[in-house]
Amino acid sequence: MANLPTSVFSSEQFRRYYQRIAPLMKKPRMRASTTAVFSFLAISLFAWYAIRPTAQTIIYLRREIADKTQLNEQMENKITALIEAQATYETIQERLPLIKQALPDNPDAVIFARQLRNLANISGASISAIQIPSLPILGNEATPGAHLAPSKPLEEVPVTIVLTGPYGALKSFMDGLIMMRRITSIDTIAVKPEVSQELFSNTLQLSLKLTSYYSTQ
């Protein structure tokens, strides 16, 4: 049998240490304070290594149950809303092109000019001038990140038009413009008598600054 290092357990060093502590522990005040200190340390250790993880797990699980219940409710509401939206969409599907006609995807400047010409023809007014500035030709993005660039939801198409005709025709043109399907706002109106050879000419000149819009989204 191997010799156990019994000298380790009964070393001179520990004996001396115990001899120093033993009289101190006989004092009631010292004993009380030592008990208190170790109690506090034990409370701290248990609070940190035992109570905290357990309580945290309990609270997390309770919170998860509450969150998942709420999530389930929200998902059910969303599914119901989506079914309703689908039904509404199917109802109005035939009329959706109206939105594209009112607010096209691209400037459609030629179509807009044709609409103004048709309106002038119907009204009995004649177009003296129509001015449309240069507009972008829309297409696919040149680079993959191009669509990330911030853009306005609505882009403007400014148009200047000069018409001549009698008051009734110009009024009819204005009424028709307001009732046009393509969304157009009138920025400025200027009316003046047309310069002509006739002394009592009832022909007027109407200058309009219009803004039409197209959707970029």
Add this chain to the structure above:
Amino acid sequence: MNEDKVLLLVAIFTTLTVLLWVFFELVKTTKTSTIARPLQQVVSPLTSKIDISILEELEKRSTLD
């Protein structure tokens, strides 16, 4: 004697700190949502009503084509 008091004070403050730390950790756990943000966006409320009166108004207007 003073060493006793110091040790006791250190133990008391350590315990207080640990208890407060535990308390605030539990408060944080209570306040933090367990649902991921993308999922929260997915379940955001949806309004299924479409303003049909606008379409009716557009229908009345002329295209002039």
